[in-house]
Amino acid sequence: MTDDLKELFTFLSFPSVSTDSKHRQDVRNCAEWIIRKLSAMPLTTELHETPGHPIVIARNKYQADRKTVLIYGHYDVQPADPFELWSSPPFSPEIRDGRIWARGATDNKGQMLAHILGVGKTLEANGELPVNLIFLFEGEEEIGSPNLAPFLKAHRDELKCDIIAISDTGMVAPNTGTLGYGLRGITCAEVKIIGPVRDLHSGIFGGAIANPATAIARLVASLHDGEGKVAIEGFYDEVRPLEAWEREMWAKVPGLSDQDYLKVTGSPASFGELGYSSAERVFARPTAEVNGIGGGYQGEGSKTVIPSEAFVKFSFRLVPDQDPQIILQRLRVHLEKHCPPGVKLVIEDGHDGKPYACDPHSNFGKAAQRALKRTFPGEPMLIREGGSIPIVQAFREILGVDTLLLGLALSDAQIHSPNENFPIENFEAGIRLNQALLEELAK
Numbered sequence: 001m002t003d004d005l006k007e008l009f010t011f012l013s014f015p016s017v018s019t020d021s022k023h024r025q026d027v028r029n030c031a032e033w034i035i036r037k038l039s040a041m042p043l044t045t046e047l048h049e050t051p052g053h054p055i056v057i058a059r060n061k062y063q064a065d066r067k068t069v070l071i072y073g074h075y076d077v078q079p080a081d082p083f084e085l086w087s088s089p090p091f092s093p094e095i096r097d098g099r100i101w102a103r104g105a106t107d108n109k110g111q112m113l114a115h116i117l118g119v120g121k122t123l124e125a126n127g128e129l130p131v132n133l134i135f136l137f138e139g140e141e142e143i144g145s146p147n148l149a150p151f152l153k154a155h156r157d158e159l160k161c162d163i164i165a166i167s168d169t170g171m172v173a174p175n176t177g178t179l180g181y182g183l184r185g186i187t188c189a190e191v192k193i194i195g196p197v198r199d200l201h202s203g204i205f206g207g208a209i210a211n212p213a214t215a216i217a218r219l220v221a222s223l224h225d226g227e228g229k230v231a232i233e234g235f236y237d238e239v240r241p242l243e244a245w246e247r248e249m250w251a252k253v254p255g256l257s258d259q260d261y262l263k264v265t266g267s268p269a270s271f272g273e274l275g276y277s278s279a280e281r282v283f284a285r286p287t288a289e290v291n292g293i294g295g296g297y298q299g300e301g302s303k304t305v306i307p308s309e310a311f312v313k314f315s316f317r318l319v320p321d322q323d324p325q326i327i328l329q330r331l332r333v334h335l336e337k338h339c340p341p342g343v344k345l346v347i348e349d350g351h352d353g354k355p356y357a358c359d360p361h362s363n364f365g366k367a368a369q370r371a372l373k374r375t376f377p378g379e380p381m382l383i384r385e386g387g388s389i390p391i392v393q394a395f396r397e398i399l400g401v402d403t404l405l406l407g408l409a410l411s412d413a414q415i416h417s418p419n420e421n422f423p424i425e426n427f428e429a430g431i432r433l434n435q436a437l438l439e440e441l442a443k
């Protein structure tokens with residue numbers, strides 16, 4: 001095994017699950033490992049405490065005549081459960097079929113280490129970098145980056161830069177350079193319906209007392225119309241329409257056909273807002289999703305009860321120029337209007353992040369495309385992303401800087417799912433890409 005792969009294996013063996021307090025020390029150990037690695041390169045490092053998990057900063061020596069590039073990544077991962085569905089343990093990385101299998105392999109440790117090793121190789125070869133570099137690594141991306149925006153505000157001057165680069169998004173097909181120029185935003189909410197003070201006998205009380213599970217189902221059903229559109233009043237008011245050049249471009253990108261989406265997901269048929277392709281629905285249209293729903297008896301056989309409570313967890317993916325807080329307000333109005341009588345409605349806000357889009361043909365965008373062309377065959381593909389990296393729009397609002405998304409995540413990487421994986425070839429290409437990127441951004 002190469003030294004680079006050994007390093008990745010070590011990085012992947014930290015169970016740095018940000019959402020789970022029992023992994024708090026593992027997250028910290030992982031941050032400290034990164035600090036040791038960066039210090040040895042050598043870069044100047046800082047570990048910043050936050051009310052949550054630490055932020056890691058590293059930089060080379062500043063020179064006024066060079067451009068400043070900030071590279072962002074996250075060292076936290078999603079929980080690995082359900083564990084029994086993994087072919088090998090999530091925090092004991094293994095290589096099979098040319099891929100590294102572990103939680104975080106693609107999202108984001110493999111891609112983040114490719115940034116670090118690309119910089120390391122340039123430093124080894126030249127003793128210097130062609131740019132002023134700021135590494136910014138956080139341990140809370142998977143929980144919505146609650147402490148990073150305040151950190152940016154407090155350290156605005158030290159984080160001043162010309163451009164930001166991130167590898168934490170998709171690559172449309174193997175060995176295909178992909179530049180992302182947009183991300184969807186997100187807003188989450190949990191809705192509880194509260195009925196009787198305890199579960200009731202459904203024969204003795206059924207018909208006379210409202211059923212919270214039925215009420216939840218009615219609310220969920222009220223969210224969409226018959227054409228796959230979100231039925232919340234005003235939901236689409238600020239949605240920027242798709243540009244003709246984007247639709248034309250995406251229709252030609254490999255790996256993005258409706259059939260490709262079915263193949264990757266194993267779903268029997270396409271579904272979504274009428275009048276759009278699968279890629280258009282994911283990249284540029286907002287959605288309402290149910291991420292979890294429950295209430296009532298879940299065990300074997302039947303149990304004749306009216307549950308006292310039921311819940312649903314919603315998330316909404318947003319596109320420019322929708323605002324998460326405004327959408328949440330419209331959701332509240334919608335839920336209050338559609339909640340059936342006889343129950344109590346409780347809405348709890350979750351985390352959020354704004355949508356983002358930039359011009360892929362800016363000077364820095366062109367530099368990123370040249371770096372992709374030097375690393376992968378053919379012309380780079382330009383896409384927007386269905387996923388969210390909430391801090392990216394905050395980078396623009398707080399630091400005034402755009403972000404280039406140089407994605408290495410394949411659609412079958414199974415990020416957030418069991419058996420997450422990262423092809424060794426993507427890891428190695430990512431290292432070369434980062435070397436090329438610094439050179440091109442410096443021009």
Ligand code: BES
Pocket residue numbers: 107108141142143144168169170186351353385386387388389390409
């Ligand atoms: N790396 C992903 C986002 C991503 C993946 C974008 C693939 C595009 C393609 C990131 O780590 C992530 O999962 N973000 C969360 C954010 C949320 C928890 C606030 C998401 O999109 O669900």
Ligand code: ZN
Pocket residue numbers: 078107142415416
């Ligand atoms: Zn993720």
